[in-house]
Amino acid sequence: MNAKRIGKQTVRLNEGVRILSAASTVSKKEGEGPLGKYFDKIVEDSTFGEKSWELAESHFIQENMQLAVKKAGLKMNDIDYLLCGDLLNQCTASTFGIMNFQIPFFGLFGACSTMGESMSLGAMLIDGGYANHTLVGASSHFCGAEKQFRAPLALGNQRPPTASWTVTGDGSVVLGRKGNFPCITEITTGKIMDMGITDANNMGAAMAPAAVDVLLNHFQDTGRTPQDYDVIATGDLGEIGRSLVVDLMKKEGYTLDGRYTDCGIEIFDKNKQDTHNGGSGCACSAVTFCGYYYPKLMSGAIGRMLFIPTGALLSPTSSQQGQSIPGIAHGVCIEGCGEKGVKQ
Structure with missing residues (x-):
């Protein structure tokens, strides 16, 4: 079953x-x-x-x-x-x-x-x-x-x-179901992670533990390492959240090198556009994947990608009542077209 x-x-x-x-x-x-x-x-x-x-x-x-x-x-x-x-x-x-x-x-x-x-x-x-x-x-x-x-x-x-x-x-x-297109092969569903962050202006810190949870479980479940992927892209942690993920993963024995990025870092130029920690919102990872990464998967430039959008499960009510900000992340493994990716 x-x-x-x-x-x-x-x-x-x-x-x-x-x-x-x-x-x-x-x-x-x-x-x-x-x-x-x-x-x-x-x-x-x-x-x-x-x-x-x-x-x-x-x-x-x-x-x-x-x-x-x-x-x-x-x-x-x-x-x-x-x-x-x-x-x-x-x-x-x-x-x-x-x-x-x-x-x-x-x-x-x-x-x-x-x-x-x-x-x-x-x-x-x-x-x-x-x-x-x-x-x-x-x-x-x-x-x-x-x-x-x-x-x-x-x-x-x-x-x-x-x-x-x-x-x-x-x-x-x-x-x-069919065709010579990028292929979703594995799904790693995240758990709610809450480290007690209460600052609604610091989403990267609130969501980083959820991204780490998905990364650790994905690697343990599949037997792979970060080096088995051409790109690992989390959702909208920004500069602060990405740094936290790198540090936390290092403590677990995993090295995240240049192949790991975050959609919140990619979508804006934080210096020229005054976006501070980077991009966020549901559309951040969505448009970055659809516009930027999907064509690379189609062309075979990316053979295997781990896409992990991240979310902060707060509401105006929970924030006003002083509750913490739980985080969640969902991992999707995608293999591209061509020799580097999935065989059609």
């Missing part, structure tokens, strides 16, 4: 699930960053023509998911299940963004780890024989996230050096 489970937290999919397409739509600031040329669409106005930031995020979701399906050569009625989430209360950005698609929907909240969660569950649905195609993704909006979790922008509050910048946009992929 547990033939697919290869360890405490990891499953190996029977034949691998193909990533048929990836689409990324971002706002102006993300387009001005180091990865700007890789995104499918850059929206100059972060309101996207809507009357609120929250509705703008729904607009990002709607247009980008339609683009992902189009790039896969499919139509919306070819999609069996849609899985996505965001940072707004009750995931309302996703609700209003996708409701007109009329596709069976699983709304997810993994905070900024949601892209890893949606890819994991979407792949499991296909591997289990419950779907032929799934559409999965994650979104966030800087202005909406600041208003909900920290302080409305109109207050002009000073941001501390540990703060990160929530990415505005949506990243989505279409998953399927």
Whole structure:
């Protein structure tokens, strides 16, 4: 009954699930960053023509998911299940963004780890024989996230050096069964980790232990080491969180070299763009994977990648009541096309 489970937290999919397409739509600031040329669409106005930031995020979701399906050569009625989430209360950005698609929907909240969660569950649905195609993704909006979790922008509050910048946009992929595409081969599901961090402006420190938990369990379950991967990319730990992960993994006997990076570091130039600790938000890892890493997996430039979006499971209520910030991470092992990657 547990033939697919290869360890405490990891499953190996029977034949691998193909990533048929990836689409990324971002706002102006993300387009001005180091990865700007890789995104499918850059929206100059972060309101996207809507009357609120929250509705703008729904607009990002709607247009980008339609683009992902189009790039896969499919139509919306070819999609069996849609899985996505965001940072707004009750995931309302996703609700209003996708409701007109009329596709069976699983709304997810993994905070900024949601892209890893949606890819994991979407792949499991296909591997289990419950779907032929799934559409999965994650979104966030800087202005909406600041208003909900920290302080409305109109207050002009000073941001501390540990703060990160929530990415505005949506990243989505279409998953399927067959074809010469990058392949999800293993999934390592994370546990909630809480080290007592209470500072909502220091997400990197709060989430780093969850990333370490996934890394350790993935390596132990698969028998691999960091050197068995061309790229290991965590979600949105930023500079501070990445440094913590490197130090904590070293204490466990693992050396993370230059192949380990973080999507929150890659997406912005922290000096030129004044983003402090780096990027964050559900869209951070989502658009970085879809825009930057997916083409490298397609070309064979990346043979095997470990993608670990990370999330901080706080809410405005828990923060106001002085509770700590639990972290979560979800690991997805992806093998690319060509000689370095999965054999099709």
